[in-house]
Amino acid sequence: MIEIILAGGIAVGTVLLLPSFGELVTERAGITNLSVEGSMLAGALTAFIVAKTTGNYAFGFLAGAFAGMLVAAVFASAVVFARANQLATGLICWFLSLGITSVIGNSYNGQAIHQLRQIDIPGLSSIPFFGNIFFQHDVVVYFGYVAIAATAWLLYKTKTGLIIRGTGERRAVVDVSGHRSSLVQFAAVLAGGLLSGVGGAYLSIGQVGNWASDMTNGYGFIVVAIVAFSGWRVSLTALGSYLFGMSISAASVLQAQGIAVNQYLLDSLPYIITLVALILASRTNSRQPEGLADSLSM
Amino acid sequence: MKQGQVSTLNDKKRHTRIVASVVIPLISICIALGCFVAFALAQGTSLEGLYAALYYGVLANPNFLTQTMTRSVPLICAALAVIVPARSGLVNVGGEGQLIIGAVAGTGVAVSMGDAGVGIIGIIIVLLSGALAGGAWGYLCAVLKTAFHAPETVSTLLANFIAADIMLYLLYSPWKDPDGSGQPQSKPIAADLRITTVAGLPIAFIIVIVIAMAVWALLNKSRWGFAARVVGSNPVAAFRGGLSVSRYAHSAMLLGGALAGLGGALNVLGAEGQLRPGLTTTFGFIAFLAAFIAGTSIWKGVMYSIVAAAVLVGSNPLQLRAGLDGNASYVLLGVTCLAIVVISRKTGRAS
Numbered sequence: 001m002i003e004i005i006l007a008g009g010i011a012v013g014t015v016l017l018l019p020s021f022g023e024l025v026t027e028r029a030g031i032t033n034l035s036v037e038g039s040m041l042a043g044a045l046t047a048f049i050v051a052k053t054t055g056n057y058a059f060g061f062l063a064g065a066f067a068g069m070l071v072a073a074v075f076a077s078a079v080v081f082a083r084a085n086q087l088a089t090g091l092i093c094w095f096l097s098l099g100i101t102s103v104i105g106n107s108y109n110g111q112a113i114h115q116l117r118q119i120d121i122p123g124l125s126s127i128p129f130f131g132n133i134f135f136q137h138d139v140v141v142y143f144g145y146v147a148i149a150a151t152a153w154l155l156y157k158t159k160t161g162l163i164i165r166g167t168g169e170r171r172a173v174v175d176v177s178g179h180r181s182s183l184v185q186f187a188a189v190l191a192g193g194l195l196s197g198v199g200g201a202y203l204s205i206g207q208v209g210n211w212a213s214d215m216t217n218g219y220g221f222i223v224v225a226i227v228a229f230s231g232w233r234v235s236l237t238a239l240g241s242y243l244f245g246m247s248i249s250a251a252s253v254l255q256a257q258g259i260a261v262n263q264y265l266l267d268s269l270p271y272i273i274t275l276v277a278l279i280l281a282s283r284t285n286s287r288q289p290e291g292l293a294d295s296l297s298m
Numbered sequence: 299m300k301q302g303q304v305s306t307l308n309d310k311k312r313h314t315r316i317v318a319s320v321v322i323p324l325i326s327i328c329i330a331l332g333c334f335v336a337f338a339l340a341q342g343t344s345l346e347g348l349y350a351a352l353y354y355g356v357l358a359n360p361n362f363l364t365q366t367m368t369r370s371v372p373l374i375c376a377a378l379a380v381i382v383p384a385r386s387g388l389v390n391v392g393g394e395g396q397l398i399i400g401a402v403a404g405t406g407v408a409v410s411m412g413d414a415g416v417g418i419i420g421i422i423i424v425l426l427s428g429a430l431a432g433g434a435w436g437y438l439c440a441v442l443k444t445a446f447h448a449p450e451t452v453s454t455l456l457a458n459f460i461a462a463d464i465m466l467y468l469l470y471s472p473w474k475d476p477d478g479s480g481q482p483q484s485k486p487i488a489a490d491l492r493i494t495t496v497a498g499l500p501i502a503f504i505i506v507i508v509i510a511m512a513v514w515a516l517l518n519k520s521r522w523g524f525a526a527r528v529v530g531s532n533p534v535a536a537f538r539g540g541l542s543v544s545r546y547a548h549s550a551m552l553l554g555g556a557l558a559g560l561g562g563a564l565n566v567l568g569a570e571g572q573l574r575p576g577l578t579t580t581f582g583f584i585a586f587l588a589a590f591i592a593g594t595s596i597w598k599g600v601m602y603s604i605v606a607a608a609v610l611v612g613s614n615p616l617q618l619r620a621g622l623d624g625n626a627s628y629v630l631l632g633v634t635c636l637a638i639v640v641i642s643r644k645t646g647r648a649s
Contacts, residue, residue, distance in 0.1 A: 074636075082640045087389065087451065088590045091583055092636045098580075099628030103341060106623040213625070218459040225452050262471055268463035271456045278453060279446040296451040298389055298590060 001257065005250045006133045013245020014137075014144040015203045019223045020241045021151045022195030024234065027227055028155060029188035030168035030291030034090025035075045036196045037220025038097030039068035043197030044204035045101040045108070048211040052113055061140075061201050068197015069190050071097050076189035080182050086295045094220070102213040115209045116140065140202045147195070152234040164188055168289035196220065218271065225274045229281035232289060240277070247273050323641050330637035334630045338622055347620035354619055355612040362611060364495065367503040368569050370607035372397055372578055374506050375561020376585030377592070377599040378513055379436070379554040383450075384594050385517055386550040387530035392439060392454025393558045394582025395461030396432040400559025401566045402465050403431030405573040408487045408566070409473070420491050425563050432559015433552045435461065440551035444544035450551070458582065466575055473573070484573040493568040502568030506561070507600070513557070514596045526550055558582070580628065584610075587635045591642060606631060 019036050026033045043064035051060030075093045078084040116138035125135040155161040163184055166174045171181040203219075204211050222244060230236030251266035338348055356362055376393035383390040407427045411420050439457055442448040469482040477485075493501045517523040529536040529546040537543055562578065570577060584606050592598035613627035620626075 078636065078640050084640045085590070087391075088587060088639050089636070091391070092587065092632055092639060095580070095583060095587075095628055096632035096636065099625045099630075099632055100337065102625035103337075103623040103629065218456075221452075221455050221459070225456060228449065228452060262467045264463045264467035264470060267466075268460045271459045271463070275442070275448070275453060275456050275460075278448045278456075279442055296389065296449065298384055 001253065003129065003132050005246060005253050007136065008249030008253060009242055009246025010133060011137055011141055011207065011245065012249045013242035014141045015199050015207060016219060016223055016226065016244050017144045017238060017241035018147060018199035018202065019192075019196040019220060020226050020237050021147050021234075022192035022199075023223050023227045024230075024232065024237050025151065025155070025164065025195075026188050026192035027232060027292055027295075028168045028289060029164045029185045030171065030289055030295070031076075031079060031185050031189055032086050032090070032224065032292060032295040033072065033075055033079075033189055033192055034087060034221070034224060034296075035071055035093035035097065036192070036223050037216055037218065038075075038094035039071045039193045039196035040200030040203070040216045040220050041094075041097045041101045041214070042067040042071045043200030044215055045105045045200075045211055046197075047201030048105075048108060048113065048204040051205045052108070052111065057116065057205060060205050061198060064201025064205075065194045065197040068195070068200060069193040072189050072193020072196070075193075076186045080185045080189065085298065087298060098214060105211050105213060108211045109213060110210065112210045113205055116206045138206060140198075140206050143198075148234065148238045155234065165289070168291045171291060196223075217267075222270060222274050225278055229274075229278045231281065231287045233287070244270055244274065323638070326637040326641050327634060330633040331630075333633050337629060338616075338620065338626065341622060341626075343620045343622055348616075351615040351619040352612065355615040359611075362608075364498060364500060365611045366604065366608045368500045369611050370604045371500070371502045371506050371568060372561040372565040372581050373585045373588065373603040373607050374510060374600050375564065376558045376582045377589040377603045378510060378596065379432075379558035379561075380586050380589035381592070381594050381596055381599050382513065382517065382554040382557065383436075383440075383547075383550045384589070385523070385530050386526040386546045387533065388440070388443070388547055388550060388554075389451045390436065390439075390454050390551065390554050391451055391586055392436060392457045392555070392582070393585050394578065394580070395454070395458035396435050396555045396558035397562040397565070397578045397582050398458075398461040398465050399435040400428035400432035400562030401573060401577055402461075402468060402562075403559065404428035404563030404566050405484050405487065406468075406473075408491050409485050411488065411491065413488045413490075417490050421493065421567065424491060424567060425560055428563025428566075429556040429560040432562060433556030435559070436551040436555020437548060440548045444547055465573070465577075469573060469575055475572070482575055486572045487567065491567060492571060493564070500568060502564045505564065509557070509560070510596060510600050517596065522549070584631060587631075587639075591635065591638050609634075 019040055023033060023036055046067035047060040047064030050063040051057050071093055075089055078089045079086050118136060118138055121135040125131040127135070155165060163174060163179055167181045167184045174181040174184065200216060203216065226240040226244065227237055230240050247270050251269050254261065255263060255266060335348065339345070359365070376397055379393045379396055380390050404424045404427060408420070408424045414420070435457065436454070439450050439453045442453050443450040466482070469484060473484045475481070475483055475485045495501060517526070525536070525541050526546045528539070529541055529543050533543050565578065566573060585603060588602035588606050589599045592602050609631055610627055613630055616622045616626050617624045
């Protein structure tokens, strides 16, 4: 059973991991995007519609990524170029996406689609215990592994990463050094939206195989919390995402085993764990990018 | 001669100011409405359908005003729950959860009273328990902030989902009405605990307006209100001046949560009559946006909440008349708020 929970946690965790890394890049550039939830919803519905009508999952994921990016583009235009308040704009963009996806997705409620095929990685998947947990998944989970490495490389080993991090700390310095910090922020938000869209798409067409209104159910807000309590670090963001995946998968596995705990109490588990993690991490946390200091104030 | 030139200059300035403060917002809101109409048309609605929805929702609806007032009760309370903590520098995005917890506690107490015929005292007890529960829910996040430095924006946001799950748990298991034809809803509340209308005015609305006045007086005319504002605008000066920053953070969140909790309980007694899921769906967030746009002004917050309630009531027939999903009103509110937030960004940042 532990193997099932852990393996399920890696899979469910990928739904959170991709948006988390998107949000990590966004926040490193000095913007807190609360509409991750909106991007995920848009990605989930668009991917479902496209995959359902064309039968092609790759198109589904591309469309989901684009939809997530579109929501982020609305947010970024208001926040980066019009300097609107990030907290309010983030909530509004989530709200808009919730409304639009509920209206458009109304006729898709309850339709099913088969989930992604599992691909065992030759060799690695036959390692006892670990092979089961890490290397017997679908292609998106492996994409998640790549995303961890790619984000770490981008942020810490490239000049682009340096500019992104610099923008998050002191915009003026980046501007003076000849880069347009607002363009950097705009691009960082779009990248975040893209990954959130893929995360949402993975939820609808990869994991559960259907669409339901408001199906992300607050995962996007958990993502923002994960990035905050990981102290804006790549390793802890990845760890946090998978841990939350595991708490969600543990809840569903326990239920499938017939352990009589109410579904809604189990549903609240990830939020409670997030709160506790936030408390534990906040005491020692001082690595917040300087530019984020008042991004969540009114 | 010189005098004349100066006044022309002033006139010019005044003109640009009028353009900036009236014309641009009007155009932006029209663009927002245009976006909504375009979206609705793309969903297969006709202009006639939209007009019929507007007609039957507002003009030909004799109860439009009463319904708007009833709807605005939880919205105003949740908006006050944002404004009070905001005065002392806290961001409360947890109005949704505090409304829910207030409604849950109020319903629990009201249902357990049954048909005891307790009347007005019963109503007061129900409302107080709602306020107490909502206050405790908000207070929790204030403590997390002062004791552990957990950002209250994130913690109140997460607490919303926990509150919703608590309500769903109660409604699907222990509180489920056995006579509710399988629906997840609580037993109905006894008739003598319900708050009705007087001369067409919902009593719950009158209570809320009185409370808003009291909150206004507390914030603007009392020692506590002044100190809370000092703590919010300059915590260092407040600390040097001997004010306990965390004490004001605690009491502001306690009061804010209590206001939202009261709104939840009032909504159950005044409008719903029983607890059911989706009771206040997203009202807390709509109220947050109303309060945000209002800056930290109580009267603007009340006004914008009423406007939001009017939009919700007015767009009710969108589903029936224009064939749009019920959530279309969120799209309408969303585009309008986005337009307002973008154009009012300067006042938004100053507050």
